[in-house]
Amino acid sequence: MEILVPALLTIITAATPLLFAALGELITEKSGVLNLGVEGMMIMGAIIGFVTVHHSGSAFIAVIASMLAGGAMAGIFALLVLRFHASQVPTGLALTIFGIGLSALIGQSMIGIAYEGIPHISIPLLSSIPVLGELLFSHDLLVYFSLFMVFAVYYFLNKTRAGLILRAIGDSHDAAHAMGYSVIRVRLLATLFGGAMAGLGGAYLSLAYSPLWVEQMTAGRGWIALALVVFATWRTGRVLLGAYLFGGITILQLHAQALGIGVPSQVMSMLPYLATVVVLVLISRDLGKIKLNAPASLGKAFHASS
Amino acid sequence: MNETEHNLIELKGMTKTFPGVIANEDVDLALRPGEVHALLGENGAGKSTLVKMIYGILKPDTGQILFQGQPVIIDSPAHARELGIAMVFQHFSLFDSLSVVENISLGMDKDVPMDILAEEIREISDRYGLPLDPHRYVYTLSVGERQRIEIIRCLLQQPKLLVMDEPTSVLTPQEVQKLFVTLERLADEGMAILYISHKLDEIKALCHHATILRLGKKVAEVNVDEESTSTLAALMMGEDLAPIVKQDHGSFGQIRLQVEGLNQPAFDSTGISLDEIHLDVRAGEVVGIAGVAGNGQDELLRALNGEEKCRSHECIMIDGKHVGLLDPNARRKAGMASVPEKRLGHGAVPDMDLVDNAFMTAFHRMGLLARGLINYPKTRQFADKVIDEYSVKTPGSHVPAGSLSGGNLQKFIIGRELHQSPDILIVSQPTWGVDAGAAQTIRQALRELAANGAAVLVISQDLDELMEITDRIGAICGGRLSRFYPTSQMTIEKVGLLMAGVALEGDSQDAA
Numbered sequence: 001m002e003i004l005v006p007a008l009l010t011i012i013t014a015a016t017p018l019l020f021a022a023l024g025e026l027i028t029e030k031s032g033v034l035n036l037g038v039e040g041m042m043i044m045g046a047i048i049g050f051v052t053v054h055h056s057g058s059a060f061i062a063v064i065a066s067m068l069a070g071g072a073m074a075g076i077f078a079l080l081v082l083r084f085h086a087s088q089v090p091t092g093l094a095l096t097i098f099g100i101g102l103s104a105l106i107g108q109s110m111i112g113i114a115y116e117g118i119p120h121i122s123i124p125l126l127s128s129i130p131v132l133g134e135l136l137f138s139h140d141l142l143v144y145f146s147l148f149m150v151f152a153v154y155y156f157l158n159k160t161r162a163g164l165i166l167r168a169i170g171d172s173h174d175a176a177h178a179m180g181y182s183v184i185r186v187r188l189l190a191t192l193f194g195g196a197m198a199g200l201g202g203a204y205l206s207l208a209y210s211p212l213w214v215e216q217m218t219a220g221r222g223w224i225a226l227a228l229v230v231f232a233t234w235r236t237g238r239v240l241l242g243a244y245l246f247g248g249i250t251i252l253q254l255h256a257q258a259l260g261i262g263v264p265s266q267v268m269s270m271l272p273y274l275a276t277v278v279v280l281v282l283i284s285r286d287l288g289k290i291k292l293n294a295p296a297s298l299g300k301a302f303h304a305s306s
Numbered sequence: 307m308n309e310t311e312h313n314l315i316e317l318k319g320m321t322k323t324f325p326g327v328i329a330n331e332d333v334d335l336a337l338r339p340g341e342v343h344a345l346l347g348e349n350g351a352g353k354s355t356l357v358k359m360i361y362g363i364l365k366p367d368t369g370q371i372l373f374q375g376q377p378v379i380i381d382s383p384a385h386a387r388e389l390g391i392a393m394v395f396q397h398f399s400l401f402d403s404l405s406v407v408e409n410i411s412l413g414m415d416k417d418v419p420m421d422i423l424a425e426e427i428r429e430i431s432d433r434y435g436l437p438l439d440p441h442r443y444v445y446t447l448s449v450g451e452r453q454r455i456e457i458i459r460c461l462l463q464q465p466k467l468l469v470m471d472e473p474t475s476v477l478t479p480q481e482v483q484k485l486f487v488t489l490e491r492l493a494d495e496g497m498a499i500l501y502i503s504h505k506l507d508e509i510k511a512l513c514h515h516a517t518i519l520r521l522g523k524k525v526a527e528v529n530v531d532e533e534s535t536s537t538l539a540a541l542m543m544g545e546d547l548a549p550i551v552k553q554d555h556g557s558f559g560q561i562r563l564q565v566e567g568l569n570q571p572a573f574d575s576t577g578i579s580l581d582e583i584h585l586d587v588r589a590g591e592v593v594g595i596a597g598v599a600g601n602g603q604d605e606l607l608r609a610l611n612g613e614e615k616c617r618s619h620e621c622i623m624i625d626g627k628h629v630g631l632l633d634p635n636a637r638r639k640a641g642m643a644s645v646p647e648k649r650l651g652h653g654a655v656p657d658m659d660l661v662d663n664a665f666m667t668a669f670h671r672m673g674l675l676a677r678g679l680i681n682y683p684k685t686r687q688f689a690d691k692v693i694d695e696y697s698v699k700t701p702g703s704h705v706p707a708g709s710l711s712g713g714n715l716q717k718f719i720i721g722r723e724l725h726q727s728p729d730i731l732i733v734s735q736p737t738w739g740v741d742a743g744a745a746q747t748i749r750q751a752l753r754e755l756a757a758n759g760a761a762v763l764v765i766s767q768d769l770d771e772l773m774e775i776t777d778r779i780g781a782i783c784g785g786r787l788s789r790f791y792p793t794s795q796m797t798i799e800k801v802g803l804l805m806a807g808v809a810l811e812g813d814s815q816d817a818a
Contacts, residue, residue, distance in 0.1 A: 161411070164411060164412060165412065167401075167404065168404060168408075168412050171402060171404065172400075172402070175400060176401075178363065178383070179383060179413055180362075180382050180383035181412075293403065296403065
């Protein structure tokens with residue numbers, strides 16, 4: 001138990017940034033836009049969040065700033081892809097490279113500065129329940145917010161008309177356009193939301209998970225978030241499951257040696273990607289499942305002709 | 307009588323130009339409530355452009371629309387729906403991954419709760435005889451069922467004007483009959499229907515008036531009862547249709563294409579598996595396979611042309627040689643050519659130009675490859691020849707295949723295959739979406755190919771076409787082939803029964 005509870009707690013904190021970024025990317029992809037720049041948007045969120053908290057001292061303002069930073073990165077992507085019809089894959093890759101470089105530049109003076117981390121909230125009474133109290137009711141606000149966002153995204157996609165329109169545009173932008181829906185506007189909003197959520201995920205890293213700034217501190221989490229969306233076959237509930245699973249693997253990798261597991265850590269860090277490949281193979285065996293969940297026009301440019 | 311007051315909608319002097327093309331020039335059109343009005347014309351005559359302007363997808367350069375006597379500017383589909391104009395598209399605007407009720411909800415302008423909408427769908431579907439389960443996912447539905455979604459979606463809005471763009475091209479004769487009953491009933495209830503088609507007998511059966519477009523201009527407005535199908539055809543094309551010449555029976559040669567016990571599993575969960583297919587086509591013969599879309603036509607074509615390899619080498623024979631395990635190119639070398647139903651992605655590569663597309667299937671038979679290099683001058687010549695002979699409307703052979711209209715691309719693909727004079731030609735939906743004049747040219751060319759000793763297999767949903775050009779006819783239903791009967795002994799109704807999987811009573815014993 002002495003090992004288990006702290007381990008579970010770190011799994012939750014490791015899963016939260018993945019969850020934010022993957023939920024954002026889920027919405028983006030459901031609208032038919034494939035933004036491979038998640039890593040770049042995350043790292044920008046991380047540095048802007050850290051710089052802001054350093055100067056303003058307010059975690060709240062820092063979180064908002066990081067979301068704006070992620071959103072701005074997504075805005076650049078959207079401008080290139082939606083307005084100028086640039087190909088989505090290379091543009092997304094470029095966004096990642098750009099984000100990593102720019103964040104390193106901004107963060108030059110931030111190296112070595114520490115921040116105490118955003119405060120945890122212990123819910124009175126509930127948090128004093130042994131084990132469960134510590135596990136469930138004594139996190140920082142963002143952890144609760146990430147879980148709330150799972151519900152919000154699920155509700156939006158499956159229960160609201162706006163969500164239906166978003167899914168429709170991801171399924172067939174031509175048909176949606178013919179019906180008079182504004183493909184570009186919806187995709188722009190979905191992309192911006194994806195960016196803001198990725199920025200928030202990055203901020204969680206630099207403000208809560210390990211509250212300091214290190215160059216390239218996202219360390220591939222943006223890619224894991226991308227893999228996660230596919231792993232979840234574009235379903236909200238499975239994004240939650242996958243985020244905790246992948247978060248768990250990350251933590252396991254840290255504790256593996258302490259626990260005496262003789263698996264090299266490199267193998268552990270491969271696992272999320274390996275799992276994604278396995279899931280991809282499994283779902284492609286049944287085209288029906290893909291048709292049902294994968295956005296059919298994912299990554300395709302939309303030209304409003306005829 | 308003041309015409310304008312009685313008209314539901316009136317179009318005056320509609321003109322629309324695209325870069326380099328005048329799609330509509332000074333077109334007038336008027337419909338009254340309760341009238342079924344045909345908009346008739348060949349491909350590229352400007353029918354689609356005109357209705358897109360009515361539905362607010364395109365804006366006219368000049369011209370005026372009066373709706374119920376009031377001048378209106380229809381600037382979006384939503385505005386058109388608000389006025390009471392509904393449209394059933396030729397290519398359905400449906401979302402595969404969504405359910406029927408979700409699809410319909412997207413086409414509605416107000417947000418109706420799903421369960422109430424589902425109830426309304428059931429009501430309409432019962433009332434007009436359009437059976438449909440609101441909770442099925444669209445990708446599991448047949449084309450006929452998909453069309454019902456579109457129609458129900460329109461009816462839910464209680465429109466005053468219903469525009470239908472070539473609605474019968476995908477239906478069985480029985481389904482067409484049902485649709486006509488529904489449409490007549492709607493017209494009786496006072497709805498105006500604008501019916502776009504180039505199928506003349508349908509227009510004769512259903513419509514009161516017809517406006518005929520040719521090359522973007524209105525050439526006539528006629529009372530359908532006073533015209534025959536041939537006078538309509540003459541108006542539409544500006545010339546008479548030549549009847550198809552069919553050779554004498556009994557002069558067929560040896561078996562060129564033979565299929566023995568072909569079994570093929572479905573390639574995905576929504577596909578159809580092929581079950582014990584037996585089939586033979588002789589030299590000089592045109593054999594037709596009728597069937598409702600989604601009954602295994604796609605699978606059969608893919609198994610025959612090699613897109614999907616067969617399980618055994620023996621189940622398909624070309625001129626007595628086993629080819630079941632050969633790939634498409636090897637089968638082409640053996641003399642088999644094919645035209646799949648899907649033009650983009652199967653028949654042609656959308657982003658490649660017509661020259662490259664011509665090369666793709668013809669390089670072997672036309673000798674377009676020299677020491678591993680593409681002989682471009684020769685390929686270009688070949689492509690240009692196809693464009694010229696089959697009057698493909700295109701700025702040239704340098705444009706990507708995807709930029710051609712469906713009918714024009716079909717002419718190109720068919721021409722490309724026919725020009726190679728294959729020994730065996732398998733063609734699916736040879737004239738789908740092709741204008742009447744060119745369709746006749748294609749049908750005639752298929753007959754001529756057979757007359758020169760080739761075996762021709764036509765898979766089509768157009769029964770009139772099959773009756774016109776085939777020597778023997780059968781149907782596919784649920785992945786099984788019916789028996790084949792000499793076309794001369796068949797009627798459309800009998801073929802309709804075969805398509806529904808019903809065996810004919812009192813079989814003629816000579817059927818192969």
